[in-house]
Amino acid sequence: xxxxxxxxxxxxxxxxxxxxxxxxxxxxxxxxxxxxxxxxxxxxxxxxxx
Numbered sequence: 279x280x281x282x283x284x285x286x287x288x289x290x291x292x293x294x295x296x297x298x299x300x301x302x303x304x305x306x307x308x309x310x311x312x313x314x315x316x317x318x319x320x321x322x323x324x325x326x327x328x
Contacts, residue, residue, distance in 0.1 A: 300318055
């Protein structure tokens, strides 16, 4: 999955327990990227996914 904010993949984001993200990812590791938290590309969470 790509971050909705910076469009980098989820593997480029640092795991963070205090993240608001469902997948608990924080800051992007790409040099020069200012994204501070992974943002899920899913607009609406389907109850079947949970």
